[in-house]
Amino acid sequence: MNWLDDGALFNQISAFLSEDLGRGDITTQATVTRNSRARGRFLAKEPLVVAGLEAAEAVFGALDSQQQLEAFVSDGDEVEAGKVIARANGFADVLLSGERVALNLLQRLSGIATLTRQFVRAIEGTGAQIVDTRKTTPGLRMLVKYAVQAGGGRNHRFGLDDGVLIKDNHIALAGGVGAAVERAKREVGHLHKIEVEVSTDKDLREAVSSGADILLLDNLTPEETARFVGLARELSTNVLLESSGGIRLENVRAYAEAGVDLISVGALTHSARAMDISFKIQAGS
Amino acid sequence: MNWLDDGALFNQISAFLSEDLGRGDITTQATVTRNSRARGRFLAKEPLVVAGLEAAEAVFGALDSQQQLEAFVSDGDEVEAGKVIARANGFADVLLSGERVALNLLQRLSGIATLTRQFVRAIEGTGAQIVDTRKTTPGLRMLVKYAVQAGGGRNHRFGLDDGVLIKDNHIALAGGVGAAVERAKREVGHLHKIEVEVSTDKDLREAVSSGADILLLDNLTPEETARFVGLARELSTNVLLESSGGIRLENVRAYAEAGVDLISVGALTHSARAMDISFKIQAGS
Amino acid sequence: MNWLDDGALFNQISAFLSEDLGRGDITTQATVTRNSRARGRFLAKEPLVVAGLEAAEAVFGALDSQQQLEAFVSDGDEVEAGKVIARANGFADVLLSGERVALNLLQRLSGIATLTRQFVRAIEGTGAQIVDTRKTTPGLRMLVKYAVQAGGGRNHRFGLDDGVLIKDNHIALAGGVGAAVERAKREVGHLHKIEVEVSTDKDLREAVSSGADILLLDNLTPEETARFVGLARELSTNVLLESSGGIRLENVRAYAEAGVDLISVGALTHSARAMDISFKIQAGS
Amino acid sequence: MNWLDDGALFNQISAFLSEDLGRGDITTQATVTRNSRARGRFLAKEPLVVAGLEAAEAVFGALDSQQQLEAFVSDGDEVEAGKVIARANGFADVLLSGERVALNLLQRLSGIATLTRQFVRAIEGTGAQIVDTRKTTPGLRMLVKYAVQAGGGRNHRFGLDDGVLIKDNHIALAGGVGAAVERAKREVGHLHKIEVEVSTDKDLREAVSSGADILLLDNLTPEETARFVGLARELSTNVLLESSGGIRLENVRAYAEAGVDLISVGALTHSARAMDISFKIQAGS
């Protein structure tokens, strides 16, 4: 896991466990003999791209610092239905009490990685790249963006401090594309590029002439997109182009073929369903 | 919002904002004049059941303690596409910086409420109730369970400390249904009922005779479910029955008609997609 | 220790140490040579039931992760005056700086366990059980409830979310016993039983007929209690009965013999005195 | 309340409420109509010295920032059985959900103030002062020391960083009273006085000649105490003397009359019982 350092991951996982455990797992405490041992296996019940193994291991590790996960695949791997993804031998109560949180993470992150992989496949061979958005579940951004990477996508901004993206709302309030870009270039640090949404030819010309580095083409058809790409390429050899809005598996290739560099897809993170993964426990070590 | 007191909600929302804002919204700071005012409107782009208005208001309130939301509907209301759900007049930078987090919450919670409402509708007129599970996004449990309520569903356990539910894994480790139920009755506080999974007639008889209060019928067909229900009703007049596993909109009514009291549906919270809601901002107050 | 996981205990103990140490133990720093070693022994100065060994060990462990406690008894054991309960060999400054917090915990928790044991003994042979209340020192609930267990008592609710107990104040506001019980059955999750206070025959009949699971008999004499028990048993074979209010070591057996199932005693946790335990340190390892 | 600033008190009270409320007060939510109003009264059920009114008010204030307490007495006042100490008009659910934590604080702190007052009374007219110790319930030190003040006692050290008190354990490890005092004078800041335990005439002479400011006489009889006091006064006109260990209401005056300046009493904070105070709620505003 790239950005999330171990300490931050541990703190986040501990909060997730605390949410689920409250004052303790009363069922397990009441029914399972303390210190008895068990084996658990994570099993893919459908084809999927794995993501979240480290997070799942951290769940058990937060309950018992000795508990590890033996993984048979790596994050980013595609597996078939029936594949045992990982297994854990340990204390029965640790496996039982951590099961739900571990599955909640593994199922969701694998869901995002799997959907991302489908989008990436759909545009293979074009020069475009699939990127995510900030449409992530509150509280899970780092993990979710990591799952997009595991699926083969790339990450757009991690937060509002992580890049300048001037959208329609900003433009309206700033008094036009050119004014907004110029203000941004003057105000933000010299290490930041400027991306701006353009919706008319005039906007596009203003954006390029005021020095925008990236143009966002939002909610256009592939045909309109292609026209804007052509116009932009005439005006600048450096400017990057990004499509967003209304992009689905069915039409993503058309956008890629329209010549944009980046295609951002909110659905990767706001509407991926959880993958069907089970965790089966049996007694013994 | 029922359980989440104001302070806890505020802290959670602040953490969500901090995740998105990091060191600050550099685009808005660079392009929008400080203290300029604006109006924003949340618009339903498809039919949906609303949930999360209080959470959305709390987002803006955390950025500016004066900022309120004028809601035109209540959580739990069904609205058509095109409906303006709520509006906010305030500082432009507050609206812009809070927009994404507010939408991320409102879209997800409304998605859960909407899907829940569909399940509730599907079993209308039967005596059964739709309940949720612990298959919630880590970190969002209270908000997600609130959305299920807004959709008309009821809540199962809030966490592992909130009730005794003895599942297959516990039974295997405890040495059978009867042994597990008896241990639980001895160990847990007198205010807790005991729910136990049963998968055979023998299990069911053991469960009832050892005093289980609720029986969980997991991953059965509606026909098998009906047979178990009949057998249980013969043995006890008080015992409650719950179906779970593999329940979809298409088959949920068959389970309800099989006579169970409760139907728990993981999909409500693990696979609802986000609803399409936009937030449009314009200058002025 | 059953519910308090290691991480939560560690955090709590660290807060206790921080309260006592502030910016550091200036006396020990000034008078004891760094890295010198010492031995300390916890000695019972009066007969008592031990509770809190793990908490005491955690105090020293929070100061020096290597520091352990060698215990000669277990929590729940009765010891005579003069008994060495446990000893610790380690750095002199760790033993000196942790001494007071470790004793504060061990003395209080043993006090609660000892008093609880007296109540449990007093009703031996009857079918009743001693349970605690929520009358615990703020901030210490989990530890205090653990001490009750060590003493042989059982735990009532851990908090207001942990069970439904409808008391006189609720009844007055809800408009009667029957109305309150019916509302509660409709509103709370299916895994919760309903306990309700009854103070008249009419209340008792209403409670049973509306489906209450447990009846609380508060501030009655043993004779009145016996009469209510008789009446309740006539009306229901399942209902549990709990006595509370004004129960002391002198009269607790009378309540038990009146036939109730549970006797809750606030004094266990609000008025137990600290046991006399000393910690004597000598140089050397 | 003197040292505990408002923010710190609020944080502490919030933690206490969170401990008791967990995910919410399910009984009140289920039985009491939201936004209904009620009146509650704190009633002394036995004679006592009041302490903790501000803390009790902060409990309700943390649940509803508008909620106040109308107090009819002040902390430190003695009241008779039957006295209404304070009342609160507000939302019924706020009063019900905060009742237990408010009582837990008020009963305990009043218990400490009441016991302290008895000790203070017992030595009236002598020149000695009653002081507390660090034998406080972990997590409550500031509140507990405040209650001692309300009772008329004075505070000894707030923590190990708050003064130099060289006890038998330190002396043993430092190699004698004189060595320990000299080290302390060299090491600690110039604003700290040095207190040291002395148990023999030789210790006492060493302590005075090495410049100790206060002498601790631990676990002596009143007669031995008087002899030490005499000896000390011969050697120094400035040195203060403190008695501690085994001091009870029955013998405290004898120590005071032995001529010490300070008498520290652990029982004030480790073994005071909670006072009997009730909180009665009725509907209406």
Add this chain to the structure above:
Amino acid sequence: MNWLDDGALFNQISAFLSEDLGRGDITTQATVTRNSRARGRFLAKEPLVVAGLEAAEAVFGALDSQQQLEAFVSDGDEVEAGKVIARANGFADVLLSGERVALNLLQRLSGIATLTRQFVRAIEGTGAQIVDTRKTTPGLRMLVKYAVQAGGGRNHRFGLDDGVLIKDNHIALAGGVGAAVERAKREVGHLHKIEVEVSTDKDLREAVSSGADILLLDNLTPEETARFVGLARELSTNVLLESSGGIRLENVRAYAEAGVDLISVGALTHSARAMDISFKIQAGS
């Protein structure tokens, strides 16, 4: 204050106060009558550029939410010795207890703003800009960077996540300037520019041809700097140039005149001395 939202500032100031106040301001509590009022004035004892008024106000506001500061100048203003910068009327204990923390902030931040202003003045009329570095006091970065802005400087990276700056150490480990730049362009998000240190002509050519956006010229003489600038301008019209290392007030203009765009000065934040500002309090309101 631009990036630091009010909540974050409040939390930080509270931590600073807690560091200084510990268990409370015992001198003020002992010597000043509670609720007495006083007036305090911040007075510049030497010429300086003001920075930190909002932080100073937040100090008093954290002690008493009603306490405000009446400022007679704004952050960024230059004032002469003898100027009253701001005054506060309020509770005497609030002013006394907050004085030191408020001064510690105001003196340091004004020191940084003042030094920054001197550097900015020194290069007036050249096209270059003064920027800060990450050589800030741990824990104070946002406040310190704000003071640089108040002084007229611009901010370089706020942290290691806020931009790509490839230095000698990275280059050595990555295997050369070209390899490092190419890797960075491939790995980091499309909104980030790439800055790279160059120390030879070959480096510079590699950097430009691999697409670096900004070149860092570290520890060069003004003459060497001028030569590199010339070479870079030949190769690219867009590339920015930054000087750093060994830059002092005496030589900064020579670097600016060498033609670089940015001059980063570590001394702004690591070696500015505190300005002499006093806070004089008198009784009355």
Add this chain to the structure above:
Amino acid sequence: MNWLDDGALFNQISAFLSEDLGRGDITTQATVTRNSRARGRFLAKEPLVVAGLEAAEAVFGALDSQQQLEAFVSDGDEVEAGKVIARANGFADVLLSGERVALNLLQRLSGIATLTRQFVRAIEGTGAQIVDTRKTTPGLRMLVKYAVQAGGGRNHRFGLDDGVLIKDNHIALAGGVGAAVERAKREVGHLHKIEVEVSTDKDLREAVSSGADILLLDNLTPEETARFVGLARELSTNVLLESSGGIRLENVRAYAEAGVDLISVGALTHSARAMDISFKIQAGS
């Protein structure tokens, strides 16, 4: 490190790292191969007194719990320019990501130790001692006071709760030196000495006669100081004297020779410049 226990230091260092790393060190992640190893060396670029080695080690340790620092000197040692102070072998990304925070601490703390040593040297042979003040950078007090110790100075109060120092502002509000001292003696715990500022002969007499333990002579010339010292010594053999205000390396010896016991120097902590120390990394282990 004396007062700062390991846990507190770890938490503080983690906060400092989090401030600098934000969501991660994107340059290192992009340019340096994961798990590659490197060696780094801290090199003194000017003569200095070392302070902060433990803090620097803790920085790397917080990133990789295995990472240690091999120190060639100890805190408090004087080193020449060119001296390698310490080295670290470890993961390249750990060294790169921790470098800046480690240097920021080591450079600042060594700066304070170095300046303190100069003051200590300047008064060698007199009986006076150099002490620090509370004029420390907010958030760094414990580390900064530690650096003063490393430089050979002694520590004045750690916070407002750590001693009574009655200054001009308190005196004005309390109604005179005598009144203030008497109140303080009555109010504060018996372990605290009383220090009071005196600016006239009358003040000095009042202070001594009311029992002040230490007299603060603020902003006097050495000559005035000598006169006050003489007067004080006549009146009391025990009273300590402290000079403060306007004390520089050039005049500090004159104050020491005036006969005071303590000389407090704000510049030690508010205006020491950072020492020039570099951290050079090369590949390999």
